[in-house]
Amino acid sequence: MGKKLAICPGSFDPITNGHLDIITRGAKVFDEVIVAIFNNSSKQPLFTVEERIHLIQEATKDLPNVSVDVSEGLLVDYAHEKKADVILRGLRAVSDFEYEMQITSMNKKLEPTIETFFMMTNNQYSFLSSSIVKEVAKYKGSIDCLVPEVVAKALREKFK
Ligand code: ADP
Numbered sequence: 001m002g003k004k005l006a007i008c009p010g011s012f013d014p015i016t017n018g019h020l021d022i023i024t025r026g027a028k029v030f031d032e033v034i035v036a037i038f039n040n041s042s043k044q045p046l047f048t049v050e051e052r053i054h055l056i057q058e059a060t061k062d063l064p065n066v067s068v069d070v071s072e073g074l075l076v077d078y079a080h081e082k083k084a085d086v087i088l089r090g091l092r093a094v095s096d097f098e099y100e101m102q103i104t105s106m107n108k109k110l111e112p113t114i115e116t117f118f119m120m121t122n123n124q125y126s127f128l129s130s131s132i133v134k135e136v137a138k139y140k141g142s143i144d145c146l147v148p149e150v151v152a153k154a155l156r157e158k159f160k
Contacts, residue, residue: 003031006086006117007079009038013045014151015056016133018125022090025119027063030086035060036078037070046134046158059148076111087116092126 006026012019012035027033035056037049047055053068060066071078079087087107089100104116121128128146137143137155144152 004086005032005034005082005084006030006088007034007036007075007082007084008088009036009075009078011040011043011045011130012037012052012056013043013130014047014052014133014147014154015059016125016128016130016147016151017145018090018092018121018128020059020148021122021125022088022119023060023066024063026088027066030088031065033063033066033088034082034084035066035068036075037068038075039070039072047154051154055148055151055154058150074110076107076114079114080111084114087114089116089118090121091118092121092128 006029008019008023008026010019023033023035037052037056039045039049045052049070053070056068060068075087089104091097091100100118107114107116133143133146133155136146138159140159143155147155
């Protein structure tokens with residue numbers, strides 16, 4: 001069997017400790033993990049793609065088999081192009097479930113050869129999202145235990 005490559009897709013606006021938990025654990029299961037930033041057209045991002053790349057690179061710099069990339073368009077096309085084996089997604093609360101089911105079944109239809117794997121988040125991150133982190137940071141609340149150090153710094157800078 002060849003090396004197993006997993007794509008971990010998302011907006012990562014910005015990367016949180018919840019994302020990092022999934023990426024770190026995924027990097028132990030798969031030979032290689034590509035964290036792929038997809039520009040979600042329905043969301044107005046706080047960080048530019050370049051800033052998001054930088055933050056993910058810094059947050060994952062101790063994980064040698066993790067790299068960062070950007071893509072527009074369909075996730076399955078990207079996964080196909082990269083010859084990925086797996087799409088890796090994190091599951092938080094039940095609220096994620098329906099949305100993820102919908103995307104996964106569509107992806108399966110579009111590209112039957114790629115499998116989607118879900119990893120349940122660590123309990124402490126069940127209610128953590130990029131949006132809530134941004135909301136707290138906006139009002140100068142403490143976000144230090146929710147995001148990597150470099151992200152906390154970048155958020156403080158944004159909302160200065
Ligand atoms: P998207 O816009 O595609 O939902 P996100 O950047 O919000 O992108 O999330 C990317 C992936 O990370 C998704 O699989 C999401 O479920 C997962 N994720 C987000 N926050 C957490 C968390 N706190 N714990 C575990 N997984 C998470």
